[in-house]
Amino acid sequence: MYAPAGVKTSKDFPIPDSMKAWVLGGPGELTLKDKPVPVPKRAEVLVRIDAAAICATDLEVIYQGPPAMIQGGLPFNKNFTPGHEYMGTVAALGPGVDEYKVGQRVAVEIHAGCGQCKRCREGMYTSCHNYGLNYGDVDKGHRANGFTTDGGFCEYQVNSINTLVAIQDDMSDEEGALVVTAGTAMYALTELGGLVAGESVVVSGAGPIGLMTVAVAKALGAQPVILTEMRDNRLKIALELGADYAVNISKEPDVVAAVKKLNGGKGVDYVVECSAASKAVNDAVHMVNRGGKVCLAAFTHDLASVDIAHIVSNNIYLYGIRGEGKSAVHRAEAFMRQKRFDATKIHTHTFPLADLPTAIRYAKDRVDDAIKVVVKAKLDAAHKVAAE
Ligand SMILES: [Zn+2]
Numbered sequence: 426m427y428a429p430a431g432v433k434t435s436k437d438f439p440i441p442d443s444m445k446a447w448v449l450g451g452p453g454e455l456t457l458k459d460k461p462v463p464v465p466k467r468a469e470v471l472v473r474i475d476a477a478a479i480c481a482t483d484l485e486v487i488y489q490g491p492p493a494m495i496q497g498g499l500p501f502n503k504n505f506t507p508g509h510e511y512m513g514t515v516a517a518l519g520p521g522v523d524e525y526k527v528g529q530r531v532a533v534e535i536h537a538g539c540g541q542c543k544r545c546r547e548g549m550y551t552s553c554h555n556y557g558l559n560y561g562d563v564d565k566g567h568r569a570n571g572f573t574t575d576g577g578f579c580e581y582q583v584n585s586i587n588t589l590v591a592i593q594d595d596m597s598d599e600e601g602a603l604v605v606t607a608g609t610a611m612y613a614l615t616e617l618g619g620l621v622a623g624e625s626v627v628v629s630g631a632g633p634i635g636l637m638t639v640a641v642a643k644a645l646g647a648q649p650v651i652l653t654e655m656r657d658n659r660l661k662i663a664l665e666l667g668a669d670y671a672v673n674i675s676k677e678p679d680v681v682a683a684v685k686k687l688n689g690g691k692g693v694d695y696v697v698e699c700s701a702a703s704k705a706v707n708d709a710v711h712m713v714n715r716g717g718k719v720c721l722a723a724f725t726h727d728l729a730s731v732d733i734a735h736i737v738s739n740n741i742y743l744y745g746i747r748g749e750g751k752s753a754v755h756r757a758e759a760f761m762r763q764k765r766f767d768a769t770k771i772h773t774h775t776f777p778l779a780d781l782p783t784a785i786r787y788a789k790d791r792v793d794d795a796i797k798v799v800v801k802a803k804l805d806a807a808h809k810v811a812a813e
């Protein structure tokens with residue numbers, strides 16, 4: 426039985442020595458294997474993973490490699506377990522940990538920065554300057570689970586206590602796995618963007634981050650919040666999450682003009698670009714008003730063609746976002762605890778952990794209008810839930 430020296434366990438939570446874990450071989454090759462249950466160090470806990478959501482970035486990692494970086498390089502054939510959006514129950518405490526108890530339910534942030542570089546000291550630990558330096562003789566203390574260390578497509582994982590966010594018992598596992606998604610939207614709008622109530626926001630693209638950005642923007646008091654997207658079912662969900670307007674861009678020849686018309690002819694204060702469409706960045710800089718801000722939250726594979734003169738002459742701010750720094754996830758959880766929006770509207774499917782390849786196919790090919798797909802280790806293989 427699992428009983429590493431210095432680690433506090435509970436007889437109510439027996440932990441096996443080994444667990445099931447998906448391991449990435451070559452691009453797109455996942456195999457279910459046995460791995461030892463990892464051991465928490467100082468300021469870390471062992472989390473039993475109760476639900477893990479599939480994110481578009483997981484698909485990037487599994488099929489392309491970056492932004493994962495394992496042992497200084499691509500993540501392929503390194504016995505690496507991907508998966509970064511998960512929640513669970515604290516199962517064991519590393520030496521000295523008294524901030525959490527065994528049995529406590531937690532959502533987890535992805536990034537634990539090194540805590541000593543310039544960006545970590547600023548609270549921007551998702552931009553840690555020691556990213557990925559945690560192998561061989563080097564241990565800077567940096568972890569980004571599912572990117573630079575093993576992630577959540579398994580039964581147990583180690584997390585720094587800095588990454589934990591306690592959740593209430595009335596929050597389902599599936600909703601708990603979405604807390605970090607909402608935290609990313611929060612980080613984009615407030616910590617990085619500086620949004621205050623009454624400002625106007627366009628979200629382009631209704632993937633999980635886009636839809637959560639609509640919900641968080643509305644909960645923050647943004648007005649109006651406009652979503653641009655081409656799929657009607659997602660436009661409907663955006664309206665349910667609080668969007669003031671949902672623009673179907675497949676029926677709108679000039680999306681920039683359509684957005685401006687909805688905001689009294691002026692551009693908006695913020696655009697959060699979540700679509701990865703090739704012309705979306707240029708559209709975004711034309712949707713914001715003078716001095717407005719454009720947050721880039723999607724991965725595009727092609728270089729974007731953008732009107733730089735327009736950006737310069739209109740004092741437009743353009744910024745990328747990585748993850749969820751400055752404890753934005755705690756504030757997102759506070760919104761969710763108060764039921765300010767229903768994040769479960771973006772959860773569409775749950776599969777057993779053992780069916781991860783099916784779950785990935787649903788997420789990647791948007792089978793059955795899949796948006797957020799979750800895997801659960803405890804779910805019986807015969808029991809598949811399609812959420813409303
Ligand atoms: Zn993600």
Ligand SMILES: [Zn+2]
Pocket residue numbers: 538539540541542543544545546550552553554555
């Ligand atoms: Zn750092």
